[in-house]
Amino acid sequence: MKIEVVENVMQYNKEEADINRRLFKANKVFVINILSAPGAGKTTLIMETIRRLGDKYNIGVIEGDISSTHDSEKIKSLTDDVVQINTGGTCHLNASMVAKAVEKIDIKKLDILFIENVGNLICPVGFDLGESSRLLLSSVSEGDDKPVKYPKAFVKTDLVILNKTDMLPYSDFNDDFFSGKIKELNPEIEIIRLSCKSGQGVQGWIDWIENNI
């Protein structure tokens, strides 16, 4: 009985995600759902991307948080197309929340839409939002064992970015261990290493977007 309810929830989310996906395709919007732990640098990555690609593409952002408009206020300085979702305690976004947020954006004019999920490496993993690609953002300061501790997040993604590489000199982070564990889980996955702070490696991410859009 309990499992049946869960399956209904997931089935309903899948249907809503498919509706989102059709809407995004019809409007030729490349949608990236960004997952990470709290403080990995999702907002900073989005802001850095808008700075580099904002003249070439129309970029919108959906900000997911349990409460506050802290991140969307930061992004507002770079684009008008920002919508905040406050989940009111729920630990992940779902496709219905995204559908409601999309109604508040002029989706027709967008080329790229970032969805910043709630900071959480567990709950958002199972919820398809209808995105074109999913990005798992990890950071040097979280340690190299995240693929061991949160494996599903690294399996169900199209790209892994390792952020805060400027911290490597002050850290015990073992990149061979980190990337080895990811390749065990997801052999074909690409891993881009960058620092939003120093700018090193960010061009690799910009190239990835332009190759996949």
Added chain:
Amino acid sequence: MKIEVVENVMQYNKEEADINRRLFKANKVFVINILSAPGAGKTTLIMETIRRLGDKYNIGVIEGDISSTHDSEKIKSLTDDVVQINTGGTCHLNASMVAKAVEKIDIKKLDILFIENVGNLICPVGFDLGESSRLLLSSVSEGDDKPVKYPKAFVKTDLVILNKTDMLPYSDFNDDFFSGKIKELNPEIEIIRLSCKSGQGVQGWIDWIENNI
């Protein structure tokens, strides 16, 4: 109907937590439930504490993870009293899981029991485990906005530790902003700043344990 189910779950957890609490009190064990985001340093803090207090007190550890025995294997080098809970995907520990884990430890001989919760700043907050004290561990590298983004975690805690202060010189972390936002949420809360890596400030945490045990 949906709310009723949630209330039943929480009521059941509360009853189980009260049973745990009575067991801990009867055996004079000081139990600390540690919450944090992934990679804030829960395991490292526990290991550093055992190194400093392990000769004076019998210390046990319950390790909560969605999968793997990665952390408990590390702790096993310092104490035999380690039990791993694998939640199998669930994003937090609950009181029943802890009750089952406690059966596998010789609770009578323990003075201190650490419960390392699943790395997550949202879901574990609502679940009382029967602990004596709750610790919210944050880290410099996560950024100073965590109290704004995850307020409940900072309200429902007895102590905040800010870890990785060795990263402050390489970071934009604003401690006045961080501690100011925490004091707005939880005016009486104590904040201990430390670095498990350099050892700076760790004695303040050791003193806190000895004053509260």
